[in-house]
Amino acid sequence: MNPSLVNVLLMAPALVLLAIVFAWPLLDSAWLSTQASSVLTGLAPLANDGANWQRLLGDARFWQDAASTLRFAGVSVGLELGLGLAMALVLHRPGRGRGWLRALALLPWALPTTVLALGWRWIYNDPYGPLNAILKAFGMAPYGFLTTPSSTWLFTVIADVWKTTPFVALLLLAGLQSIPAELEESLVLEGASPGQILRRLTLPLLRPWISLALLFRLAQALGVFDLVQVLSRGGPAGSTESLALYAYHNAMRFLDFGYSATLVIATFLLLVLLTACGWLLLRRRPLEISR
Amino acid sequence: MIRSMPEPFSPIPGLRIEGLSRRLGERSLLADLNLEVGPGECLALLGPSGCGKTTTLRLLAGLDPASCGRILLDGDDITRQDAGKRRVAMVFQSYALYPHLSVADNLALGLRIRGMAAKERDSRIASVLELLQLGELSLRRPAQLSGGQRQRVALARALLRQPRLVLLDEPMSNLDAQLREELRPELRRLLCGREQPVVYVTHDQPEAMGMADRIAVLRDGQLQQGGSARELYERPANRFVAAFLGRPAINLWPAAAGRQLGLRPEHLRPVPAGGLPARVQRREWWGNQQLFWLESAQGELRMLLPAEQELPESLQLGWQSEHEHWFDSHSGDRLPAP
Numbered sequence: 143m144n145p146s147l148v149n150v151l152l153m154a155p156a157l158v159l160l161a162i163v164f165a166w167p168l169l170d171s172a173w174l175s176t177q178a179s180s181v182l183t184g185l186a187p188l189a190n191d192g193a194n195w196q197r198l199l200g201d202a203r204f205w206q207d208a209a210s211t212l213r214f215a216g217v218s219v220g221l222e223l224g225l226g227l228a229m230a231l232v233l234h235r236p237g238r239g240r241g242w243l244r245a246l247a248l249l250p251w252a253l254p255t256t257v258l259a260l261g262w263r264w265i266y267n268d269p270y271g272p273l274n275a276i277l278k279a280f281g282m283a284p285y286g287f288l289t290t291p292s293s294t295w296l297f298t299v300i301a302d303v304w305k306t307t308p309f310v311a312l313l314l315l316a317g318l319q320s321i322p323a324e325l326e327e328s329l330v331l332e333g334a335s336p337g338q339i340l341r342r343l344t345l346p347l348l349r350p351w352i353s354l355a356l357l358f359r360l361a362q363a364l365g366v367f368d369l370v371q372v373l374s375r376g377g378p379a380g381s382t383e384s385l386a387l388y389a390y391h392n393a394m395r396f397l398d399f400g401y402s403a404t405l406v407i408a409t410f411l412l413l414v415l416l417t418a419c420g421w422l423l424l425r426r427r428p429l430e431i432s433r
Numbered sequence: 434m435i436r437s438m439p440e441p442f443s444p445i446p447g448l449r450i451e452g453l454s455r456r457l458g459e460r461s462l463l464a465d466l467n468l469e470v471g472p473g474e475c476l477a478l479l480g481p482s483g484c485g486k487t488t489t490l491r492l493l494a495g496l497d498p499a500s501c502g503r504i505l506l507d508g509d510d511i512t513r514q515d516a517g518k519r520r521v522a523m524v525f526q527s528y529a530l531y532p533h534l535s536v537a538d539n540l541a542l543g544l545r546i547r548g549m550a551a552k553e554r555d556s557r558i559a560s561v562l563e564l565l566q567l568g569e570l571s572l573r574r575p576a577q578l579s580g581g582q583r584q585r586v587a588l589a590r591a592l593l594r595q596p597r598l599v600l601l602d603e604p605m606s607n608l609d610a611q612l613r614e615e616l617r618p619e620l621r622r623l624l625c626g627r628e629q630p631v632v633y634v635t636h637d638q639p640e641a642m643g644m645a646d647r648i649a650v651l652r653d654g655q656l657q658q659g660g661s662a663r664e665l666y667e668r669p670a671n672r673f674v675a676a677f678l679g680r681p682a683i684n685l686w687p688a689a690a691g692r693q694l695g696l697r698p699e700h701l702r703p704v705p706a707g708g709l710p711a712r713v714q715r716r717e718w719w720g721n722q723q724l725f726w727l728e729s730a731q732g733e734l735r736m737l738l739p740a741e742q743e744l745p746e747s748l749q750l751g752w753q754s755e756h757e758h759w760f761d762s763h764s765g766d767r768l769p770a771p
Contacts, residue, residue, distance in 0.1 A: 324529035327496050332543035332594065333517035342542060346533045 168410070174403035181397045194404040203380065203388065204405065208412065211384045214295070215363035218302045222359055223352065225303065226310025231340075233311065234318040244315070251308040259372035262301040263288070266373075291381030294374050298382055302369055306362070310355045317351030318344070353424035357417050364413045385409040446507050447471040448493075448598055448630040453502035455488055455654075462488045463654045466502070470630035470647075475621070477633045477645030479677070485654035486634045490600050493632060494523050506597055522596035526603040528587035530575035536586050537562075537571040540593055561589045565623070580608050581616065588623060599624060599631045605640060617643045638678055642666075650674050669695075672765035675758055681724055686731035687762060692771065695758035698724065698737040701750050708749030 175194055177187035198204055233244050250258065265271050269284035277285060288294045321344065329339050345352075367386040370376055376383030376391075383391075385405060393402035448470040455463045463485040470476045478486035491497040493504060495516030504512045511519050531539050537558060544554045562568050565585045575583055584604060591599055604620070605613045621644055624631050635641050641648050642662040649659040650673070658670035662678075669675035672693065675683045681698045688694045711729035720740060727734045729750070736750070759768040 322527060322529065324525040324527055325531060327494075327516075328523070328525060328529040328531075329542070329546070330496070330516050331494060331519075331521060331523055332546050334543075334546045338546055342546070343531060 171403045171406050174400055175407045177400045177403075179398075179400040179403075185397070185399065187400070190400070194401050197401065198404050198408060203383075204385075204408070206380070207383050207385050207388045210295070210382060211364060211366070211386075211409075214299060214302075214366065214382075214384065215360060218299045218306075219356065219359045219363050221299070221303045222307045222310045223356065225307045226355065227314055227348075227352075229307060229311035230314035230318055231344075233315050244312075248308045248312060250305050251312075253305070255305065255368040256372055258305055259301065259369045262297075262304075263373055266297055288374050289378060291378055294378060294382050298370060298373055301373060302363070302366070305369075306359060310359060313355045313358075314348060314351055317348045321347050349424065353421070356420055356424065360420060361413055361417055364416065365409065385412075445505070447474065448632070449503075449505040450489075450493075451503045451505065453489070453492060453504065454500045455485075455492060455497065456500045461654050463492070466656055468649055468656070468659060470632060472628050472630060473625060474647065475625040475631040475633055475645045477635055477641035477648045478651060479635060479638065479641040479648050480651035480657075481636060481677070483653075484651040486636075486651050487602055488654070489651070490523070490602050490632060490634050493598065494521050494600055495519050519598070520594065520596050521598045521600060522591035522594050523600040524584075524587045524591050524602065524604045526606060528575075528583045528607075530583060530586055530590075532575050535572050535574060536567060536578070539575070539586060540590050543590065543594055557593060561593050564592075565589045581612050584608065584616070588620070592623065597629055599629055601631070601633045603635055604633075605635070605637070613637075613640065620644065638680065642678075650677060652677075668767070669758060670767050672760045675760070681735045681737065683758070684731075684734045685760075686734075688759075690771070691762050692768060693760040693762040693765075695760060696752055696756060698735040700752050700756035701734065701736040702752065703744060703748045704751030706749060708751040711748055711750050713744055713746050713748070 174187065176189065176192060178190040178193065179185060179187045229247060233240065233247060265273055266287035268274060268286040268289065269278075271287075273287065274284040277283070286293075287297050325343060325347075326339055329343055334342065365386050366384045367390065370382055370384050370387055371390075374382050376387045386409065389402045389405035389409065392398045392405060448468075450466055450468040453463060453466040454461070466485075466489060468476065478489055480486050488497070492499050495511070495514060499512055502512070503510055506519070506521075531542060534542060540558045540561065541554060544557065549557075562571055565588065567582070567585055567589060570578065570582060570586075575586070578586065584607075587604070591601075601624075605616065608616065617640065624633075625644075625646070633641070633644055635644075645662070647659060647661055648665055650657040650665065652673050658665055658674045665674060666678050669678065672685065672695070675695050676685070679697055683695045683697050684701070685693055685695045709729055709731065711727040711734060713725055714728050714733070715726040717724040717726075718740065723738055723740050723742070725736045725738060725744065727736055727750070734750070738744075754770065757770060759770055760766065761768055
């Protein structure tokens with residue numbers, strides 16, 4: 143048999159699977175985004191000449207949500223990379239009980255988001271939550287952590303950073319462990335300080351791992367749904383609503399599937415654009431560690 | 434450990450190791466090592482893996498702390514000094530080239546860290562690149578170099594910092610046998626005969642004999658014997674040194690009164706009569722010489738002969754008494770001839 147035909151046949155099951163779970167829903171949504179499909183049409187699709195996309199361009203709530211989602215993703219992913227790197231450097235150091243420490247550090251990431259979001263909602267609870275109990279113990283008045291737009295945004299970022307920093311740390315730890323110890327020792331003999339080692343050796347060698355963590359986290363953060371839904375339902379006054387939440391509201395509350403599909407595709411395009419930018423920025427020749 | 438007062442005002446040039454030990458929990462990795470390496474002298478630390486030779490090197494470099502003992506370099510006690518301040522250069526077994534930097538940047542990084550002016554840095558790098566014939570490779574990354582080229586870059590990096598002491602950890606073990614032999618004289622030319630002492634770790638006995646002015650044989654963290662290759666070969670201090678140096682290995686057989694007799698394969702000869710009766714089992718023809726495996730009342734023996742010589746199947750073996758090595762069969766220590 144023709145070898146290229148064999149190749150295609152061998153790959154076919156995987157390609158079919160990918161098409162079913164990935165390409166088909168995407169293409170279906172893209173098609174639906176050009177249709178009116180809501181309670182008004184009896185949920186049946188009706189071509190409406192791109193009216194959904196015109197609506198999107200003039201939809202202030204969409205632009206506000208896009209800005210809020212971007213700000214959320216930018217700040218929380220930035221914090222996660224910084225803290226994750228610090229955590230990975232600590233976990234990388236040899237020492238007693240390091241295995242336990244690593245397992246413990248990973249715990250927040252292993253929890254389902256909904257569960258931890260419920261936990262954080264209780265921590266932030268006004269006036270009965272643990273944080274307010276601490277404030278009270280110091281004689282301060284209870285604080286409504288999730289009552290103003292800016293504080294709700296801030297405490298959502300904190301909850302997200304708490305959950306996903308371990309993931310970044312684990313990825314970067316894997317990267318650190320791929321760097322042979324002699325490289326660092328050789329720099330030590332050259333008289334390098336820990337800061338110089340980090341800047342001249344560790345960070346450059348970690349770059350592929352940092353970009354991997356960045357791409358993973360950016361894609362996840364731009365699609366944030368469960369954390370916001372449980373913590374604040376996008377409130378107060380829709381100020382922390384993410385794009386995914388807006389799409390969900392359109393479909394499940396307003397039963398406007400056509401416009402919801404438009405929002406999903408718009409979010410998808412935004413995500414592809416941003417991750418492509420990130421990838422282009424961080425892409426360089428892959429490093430081979432010479433042995 | 435009680436030691437006599439060190440002589441404080443005699444800046445002895447070179448490296449001096451006094452009672453150096455390293456313990457890790459209950460395990461002793463190196464016990465009471467005493468050695469001296471003069472300026473420009475090359476000392477090989479030789480021994481099987483786990484014998485403490487790399488441990489010694491890491492203690493000298495300052496990468497691991499010593500449990501006790503002193504390291505004196507040109508009279509200065511550097512035992513507790515930071516690794517970065519010792520001005521000790523080390524060539525690692527893996528060469529430890531920075532994979533993200535070109536050859537030139539690999540060389541420049543250490544000088545940059547020490548804040549050397551760009552002009553002096555560039556001229557130093559240029560001269561070292563020339564010395565090692567690396568000029569046309571200066572823009573390549575380590576991954577684009579062959580094993581021998583990587584070794585030369587690692588060597589260039591070590592020489593560049595004008596160290597007070599050069600350490601090499603099995604620098605040839607990643608190269609194939611032919612390249613190793615070719616590089617030996619080159620390495621000697623570059624390293625030895627400069628002003629700094631060189632400590633060279635290897636488990637390869639011909640390499641130690643070819644490279645070093647003196648050899649220190651280590652076993653289980655204990656120095657067995659130190660001296661020139663010739664001293665070690667001709668008067669091994671114990672059975673271990675006798676067996677570790679020399680290929681094919683020395684013949685050992687039990688003799689009377691708790692003694693063991695050792696005879697090197699090249700010292701056995703067929704004699705017409707009155708010798709040790711033996712039968713030829715196997716013959717390895719090596720081109721320049723040949724190795725006979727013999728069966729005798731003393732067990733299996735090895736005999737090295739010129740390549741042309743033919744042997745009958747049964748023969749008598751003789752040797753000269755000056756070639757006999759006598760060892761205590763219990764402790765393995767060298768004994769005078771009976």
